[in-house]
Amino acid sequence: MRRKTAADTLSPSTKPPGAREVNQGSWTYYVPDFTPQLQALLQSQLKHPPPHLTRPLLRRMAPRLEELNSWKRPMPLNRVKNQTKEWYASTLARVHPPLPPQEWYRLRDLASGVQSEPRVSRRKRVGEKALAGEETLLFRLSEPPPTDRSRDAHAITPRYMRRMWATVFAQCPVMEWEGVSEKWKVTWGEHALHGLRRRAKESGEG
Numbered sequence: 001m002r003r004k005t006a007a008d009t010l011s012p013s014t015k016p017p018g019a020r021e022v023n024q025g026s027w028t029y030y031v032p033d034f035t036p037q038l039q040a041l042l043q044s045q046l047k048h049p050p051p052h053l054t055r056p057l058l059r060r061m062a063p064r065l066e067e068l069n070s071w072k073r074p075m076p077l078n079r080v081k082n083q084t085k086e087w088y089a090s091t092l093a094r095v096h097p098p099l100p101p102q103e104w105y106r107l108r109d110l111a112s113g114v115q116s117e118p119r120v121s122r123r124k125r126v127g128e129k130a131l132a133g134e135e136t137l138l139f140r141l142s143e144p145p146p147t148d149r150s151r152d153a154h155a156i157t158p159r160y161m162r163r164m165w166a167t168v169f170a171q172c173p174v175m176e177w178e179g180v181s182e183k184w185k186v187t188w189g190e191h192a193l194h195g196l197r198r199r200a201k202e203s204g205e206g
Contacts, residue, residue, distance in 0.1 A: 017080070045094075
């Protein structure tokens with residue numbers, strides 16, 4: 001069922017919608033309507049919420065404004081307008097933006113280990129000179145022992161980088177147009193990784 005828009009419910013001589021009308025679907029009087037792509041993405045994110053490590057959880061696609069103020073009177077239209085805009089901005093801030101297909105598939109290959117990034121060699125510090133003999137020994141003795149170093153430090157190994165890529169990829173969607181169904185298909189990185197791991201397990205057992 002198509003959501004009602006301002007054009008459906010209001011005429012030029014009609015006053016702006018109140019909180020009740022906004023809650024019933026007339027919020028496009030104050031803010032733009034969702035595009036078909038954005039609507040498909042929001043519906044997919046609500047149905048299949050990704051790991052929310054960077055953005056708040058998306059809970060709904062429609063506003064829920066207070067219809068009465070503290071005096072039990074209809075909410076003033078200025079507040080309705082401002083609250084509708086706040087809801088709209090909050091909704092957009094919770095959306096995980098889709099990646100271009102080429103970047104999404106490349107990130108998938110990095111997360112699954114099919115592809116790897118070339119390792120960058122460590123640069124020498126400016127003015128660093130090679131030490132020899134007693135100077136080398138004194139330099140090494142002056143270094144802090146491993147236990148004094150940061151506990152958060154990690155060795156940048158291929159396995160560690162795959163885990164990092166997978167953490168990022170799990171939150172990334174990709175959108176592709178399906179000509180047969182004439183709909184936008186949304187695929188999340190988390191589900192793609194689960195599918196790859198399941199197929200790898202099945203092929204190993206077979």
